[in-house]
Amino acid sequence: MRKFIQTAALVGVLLGSADAFAAIKVVTSTQDLESIVTAIGGDKVTVESLAKGYQDPHFVEAKPSFIFKLHSADLLVAVGRELEIGWLPALITQSRNSKIQPGNRGYLDASLTARILDVPAGPITRAMGDVHPQGNPHYWLDPANGRRVAQAVQERLAQLSPGDAAYFAQRYAEFDRRLAEGEKRWKAAMAPYKGLKVVTYHRSWPNFAEAFGLDVIGYVEPKPGIPPSPAHTLGLEQEMKRQNVKIVLVEPYFDSKTPNAIGRDTGAKVLVMPPSVGGVKEITDYFKLFDYNINLLVSAIKATGAR
Numbered sequence: 001m002r003k004f005i006q007t008a009a010l011v012g013v014l015l016g017s018a019d020a021f022a023a024i025k026v027v028t029s030t031q032d033l034e035s036i037v038t039a040i041g042g043d044k045v046t047v048e049s050l051a052k053g054y055q056d057p058h059f060v061e062a063k064p065s066f067i068f069k070l071h072s073a074d075l076l077v078a079v080g081r082e083l084e085i086g087w088l089p090a091l092i093t094q095s096r097n098s099k100i101q102p103g104n105r106g107y108l109d110a111s112l113t114a115r116i117l118d119v120p121a122g123p124i125t126r127a128m129g130d131v132h133p134q135g136n137p138h139y140w141l142d143p144a145n146g147r148r149v150a151q152a153v154q155e156r157l158a159q160l161s162p163g164d165a166a167y168f169a170q171r172y173a174e175f176d177r178r179l180a181e182g183e184k185r186w187k188a189a190m191a192p193y194k195g196l197k198v199v200t201y202h203r204s205w206p207n208f209a210e211a212f213g214l215d216v217i218g219y220v221e222p223k224p225g226i227p228p229s230p231a232h233t234l235g236l237e238q239e240m241k242r243q244n245v246k247i248v249l250v251e252p253y254f255d256s257k258t259p260n261a262i263g264r265d266t267g268a269k270v271l272v273m274p275p276s277v278g279g280v281k282e283i284t285d286y287f288k289l290f291d292y293n294i295n296l297l298v299s300a301i302k303a304t305g306a307r
């Protein structure tokens with residue numbers, strides 16, 4: 001009898017825990033996607049990001065724990081456009097989880113409904129550099145794309161858990177409302193500087209530039225994924241002086257040596273601008289990503305008198 005009671009209690013615990021873990025297990029490749037899935041999924045999901053926001057998302061060191069996480073995932077949300085091609089596809093194969101294989105319901109390529117820039121018109125050659133053959137994968141830096149991703153996440157979560165569809169729809173509506181408020185705030189802050197010329201290290205910012213009215217006139221990298229060279233840097237500095245460019249944006253994971261030299265040579269201010277949630281500890285969600293970066297940019301514009 002005692003044994004039975006113990007067994008019954010154990011079954012109760014197991015059932016209870018099974019219920020507690022009924023949440024959809026979501027793994028995302030980046031913290032930006034993690035933030036959006038959390039916003040839409042609420043307490044009906046558990047979410048973990050593989051890459052951290054302070055890492056270069058093109059080159060993430062795969063850890064054995066990633067395979068473990070992917071093995072038990074119900075849904076994998078990836079940025080797509082080959083952003084993660086160097087590390088994620090092998091992990092998906094190694095996970096031995098049929099649910100999250102591309103083409104299945106447990107795999108969501110978040111780029112499919114996003115507005116993608118820099119899509120190459122002609123054939124791709126090695127001479128064009130390493131990355132972005134399917135268009136620019138840094139599309140989440142336009143809040144309008146964050147909204148599109150959130151909508152795709154909402155639809156997919158509703159497919160995976162139809163009983164919670166209304167819950168996800170309500171959370172999406174709230175996300176959309178907050179984002180619209182944010183867009184108003186961010187665009188108003190940037191409006192006086194429309195057409196401001198900047199240089200960026202990598203081509204991470206075309207969607208951001210389009211959304212907030214920046215004109216990116218050059219890159220510290222000669223080509224995507226190719227490190228700076230003296231000849232390219234010299235040409236860039238001449239162009240910056242000619243066009244009076246006062247701001248250089250550098251992602252936190254790049255070597256600041258060349259950007260700092262460019263800053264010294266041209267008088268431009270070098271801003272370390274995180275392109276992702278988690279890039280610095282203050283950026284804890286998708287809204288704060290823009291709050292932080294717009295603040296940083298406006299302060300720098302005011303400090304340099306750049307127009």
Ligand SMILES: [Zn+2]
Nearest residue numbers: 131202203204
């Ligand atoms: Zn890139």
